[in-house]
């Protein structure tokens with residue numbers, strides 16, 4: 415292919431809302447054998463709604479409204495889709511948000527912050543384990559049940575003790591099923607790599623017909639997992655929304671960011687899907703094959 419035909423192809427792609435940030439990404443996309451996707455905000459709309467608020471019994475157990483108000487207050491400093499669901503719910507129920515201090519996002523695991531002199535830790539079971547918060551089997555079973563319903567559950571601990579289980583539910587991005595089917599028709603394998611629970615990941619992968627599923631993956635392991643996939647299956651494209659997945663976007667042979675994403679994501683991506691249409695992944699691969707069919 416000539417530089418001119420590559421320019422023509424990237425120009426055509428741009429017209430479709432597919433922006434190539436790196437000139438050689440078109441070439442690398444042509445050799446892709448597997449396309450891996452992030453789940454939340456990528457295969458799903460990323461605008462989950464709150465479904466469950468379950469305070470746990472105990473000596474200092476909170477009522478539902480207090481639990482929700484405190485959790486939403488901590489989440490007010492987070493940009494994760496889960497956080498938006500909590501803020502919307504608190505607003506809908508007319509619950510006041512309190513100031514949050516010492517906020518920190520624990521990428522791919524949860525968040526922490528101090529509200530009204532209490533230290534809150536919100537996130538998955540792995541995070542609770544790591545921070546020494548005891549999760550008893552009954553609570554773990556509750557999380558499992560919510561996940562099997564396709565919901566994303568998370569735990570809320572106050573001052574090192576579990577205070578509640580909450581869950582949000584997301585809907586699949588329109589066209590996701592078709593997008594996966596198109597990739598399979600092009601002879602590619604598909605994979606789902608998520609920090610979410612195994613049961614929630616299986617629910618989505620099953621619905622979409624995705625070949626390979628890796629759940630409960632910590633962000634620092636996402637890149638490692640991608641390298642393992644690269645050596646077992648071949649060149650890899652990773653599609654993510656950029657929240658928590660900048661390292662994966664950078665590790666993939668071709669990093670594809672969906673939507674406006676975050677600034678970090680755009681920086682780490684080779685390709686940006688401005689049209690937020692997952693079918694553009696297959697379109698871009700087809701275009702790369704067409705443009706570069708004449709070379710080795």
Ligand code: ADP
Pocket residue numbers: 452453454455489492494496497521522523524525536537538566567568607608609610611657658
């Ligand atoms: P995904 O790979 O599906 O995009 P993330 O890596 O963003 O998921 O998050 C992985 C898990 O970490 C979530 O399923 C959730 O349990 C927990 N988590 C992340 N951010 C938050 C948050 N702001 N509040 C509560 N839990 C969170």
Ligand code: MG
Pocket residue numbers: 452453454455456655656657658659
């Ligand atoms: Mg995500």
